[in-house]
Amino acid sequence: MSFLDAASSEGPFVLTEHDAVDVLDLYARCIDYFMLQDGEPATLADAIELFWDVPEEKSAVDQTVMGWRGENGLMAVGAILRDYPSNGVWYLGFMIVDAAARGKGIGRSIYDVIERWAVDRGAQEIRLAVLEVNGAAERFWRSLGYRELRRVGPDTFKARSHHRVELCRLLGGNLPA
Structure with missing residues (x-):
């Protein structure tokens, strides 16, 4: 099974x-991202934190972590938080695709599933943030119609400090206010 097949059927x-x-x-398998963000490889504690790291005014039950499996195991994850920072606005807090699958349309396919899932549950807008130094990620999100909302930071990620670009995208034909 190819990565693209896995994105649609697994x-x-x-x-x-x-x-x-x-x-x-x-x-x-995504060590490049964690070296960029943190300056060191991810740990089991980082993997566990994915399920609990939400803003203090929200609860982990407000977040859904989705996964896609391929022939090498888990090939992508996406974590989305509902109604944050306000009702109808959902926050894609994290999405990562196996480094071996990048550049093959997998990320776009996975994002499409996440977006449809969120819209079906009331999302009117999705926001996310990318590290300012991660130009490839910013280009990816902008190619999906995301626009810059603001720049935030710097924030500390283990051994590194980063500014982030917060991006947003209106869904379902919503028009900007």
């Missing part, structure tokens, strides 16, 4: 903290 699955070892395995 997910999404709702993941829980019990899947943290599989998430860590994916993180190990």
Whole structure:
């Protein structure tokens, strides 16, 4: 099964903290991202944190972590938080695709599933943030119609500090206010 086949037929699955070892395995295959963000490889604690890291005014039950499996195990994850920072606005807090699958349309296919899922549950807008130094990620999101909302930071990620670009996209024909 190819990565593209896996993106359409092997997910999404709702993941829980019990899947943290599989998430860590994916993180190990995405070491380039974690070296960029943190300056060091991801740990099991980082994989577990995916399920609990939400703003203090929200609860982990407000977040859904989805996963897609391929022939090498978990090939992508996406974590989306509903109604944050306000009702109808959902926050894609994290999405990562196996490094071996990048550049093949997998990220776009997975995002499409996440967006449809969120719209079906009331999302009118999705927001996300990318590291300012991650030009490839920013170009990817802008190619999907995201526009810059603001720049934030710097924020500390383990051994590194980064500014982030917060992006937003209106859904379902919504027009900007």
